[in-house]
Amino acid sequence: MQKTESKHFWGFPFSHFSYFFIWATVYGYLTLWMEQVGHLNGTESGAVFSMMAGISLIFQPIFGVVSDKLLFKKNLVILISVVAIFIGPYFQWVFLPLLHINSFLVAIVTGTFLSFVLNGGVSVIEQYVQRASLANKFEYAHSRVGGSVAGVVASLIAGRLFLWSPDSIFWACTVAAIILTGLLLFSDKIDMDNASAAGDTSNSLDMKTVMSVFKIKNLWVLAIFYMGASAIFDVFDQQFIIFFKTFFHTAAQGTLVYSYMTSGQTAIEFLLMFPMPWIINKIGSKNGLIIYGFITCIRILGSALSPTWGWVVFFRLLAGLEMPLLLTSIMKYIAGAFDIRLYATVYALASNFAKQISVFIFSSVAGKLYDVIGYQHTYIWMGVLVFVITLFAAFFLKKEDKVQAGEVEAPKDTPTPANDSDN
Template structure:
């Protein structure tokens, strides 16, 4: 039985590894591909990411409710894997021809398809694995570290692959999707196992979800504070990373050399991130999930502002490495805050609306806005504006949110 439990841990880890291998390859090298291979301007490249975000806005509410209804069933996850399988053929045989025919139309179609796999699909992956690991009595952060390891691997090999053949990145995603599909098919998580591990929570979590339960989420001020916080942290994290590789490469006489160096730095960053992910659950349990989110926002603010003013290559590299602290703080805090504050039966819905939906609203707006600003006032001035936006959202969100410990005390008082 112990061997089966250990095998399941590696199954979860493998699913995270191969999904985020795809995620890291695309988000690290798609900006280079759009710039060098598709020859898009920064504003049209920003439109690709905006289209990804708009599609996710449509998908997230639907995905959340479906996944909460499905519980531990894998059908929706399987649909995401099916979309992932066709990334290689889509990019090589459809995306580029569409961009050449009409850049704006191609950007919208390409962004929408990629969102099925990434911006929209990631909510399904994260929510399903979080629920399954909780059912199997694993600490989410310990399993999630495999996603960071995947990011490190992708950054290390991706630079070499991209320089040799830009399309190889997307075909590698298709191969990873095949392995992910096999791991998903092999995974077994039973309700009986969940009952043994979380017996006190079973009655609440297994009872039917009502319309009133869903409406209570929207009546909770912490939900709206959480949404605002996610725009300040998760949105701006992604918007900053969208075109930062091009900014970094601009400091090199040979752009391909800059791309390769960036891939090495990103590789180091995500391996460091994996190390911090091991410690993050313990640390967040000590300081609280709300404080963890605030701290993640402060780190992002420092990272963006530093990239504007400290423009030596080694300084930019150091500032990039700060993401290794920021990402574990954000991811672990998000999951602990959701399960600590909201009805656990609605964890997928809250995750997809409070985190992913809010994040995509921000990305829809700020991807295009920042892309335009980069073109008009330059990357450095654009980063100063971004840093101010980050701090404003983090402060407002923190003022509205209540800590999870506030709700724990109220529950204890009500029980007494």
């Protein structure tokens, strides 16, 4: 379904840019910073990521329900952006002193802090913009282009900042968070005349309705898919830069090539975000999710079996296709297969909560396996797991309602389909 970008569109891609600049910088270089500055080994770095995933399990269900209640109120998104401002000060002055006290303590504190902003906070940011897209009549993916641009900029800037001064990457995150806060306060506006398109939950959403989502079989199938595909995608990427550097004679050379590679990946992602809504409208959001799963499997197994860094780069560039597929498909799929009033709750539970359970488990397991059997063998196990889970989802994930998902226009004089809250 074609949508015309309203006058309230442009603030949202800039907000996406600011937030995902922080995301790309932290996830792209935190492992490297912990290795070179904090001198953490694979197991200790994995513990930090496990804590980020584990503690977000507390935040995500709460954030989902609160977001559905707040609807277009900005209290929670602004709180997340304000907390993100402290990323620079934390890594400059707090992380290393905590590490000297106890490595487990630093994992807990870092995990709590970053999971609030990133692992837990991402669903709040994403569902807010998705609902804004329904009210303001623009495609969510077109706003998410800002996040893709952020990935390109972050990989180009953060790599050089890291080589100049490792701590400076976190201060760049602080600057981005200040910009994000300003955008949320003064720029992002909602067309309230059309707010009902995103569901009026302010009075009708009660705890009984929220709890009813756990009876929906399709929620569990979607959650299993995310636990086995998207979660492994994240775990695979956590320490990927360490694996990539093994193909080079010097760490600096590997870091620089990694920077160019991720820039290329996010450039592909940026370009594909424009046609992806049209593509998903044609093939269906369920099919988009399944294709994403199989591409993820190919990328992981291909990286494990690559003989040279050139092949690793090739498979890494496939991620430029993965993210537009996933982001566009999941937003449309949840809108088309579940009750729109529970949008943020379903997104938080199936797309983030379940995913982070898997990340919590596999981050530590993968970190240990990297130290014991090496990256290649660990990646092979990951790829096989993604294949099996994607095959499962292909058979058991419910087909979405194309009209409700916004993939096709409703025929004239035809009532809007009822939101699905059963099976």
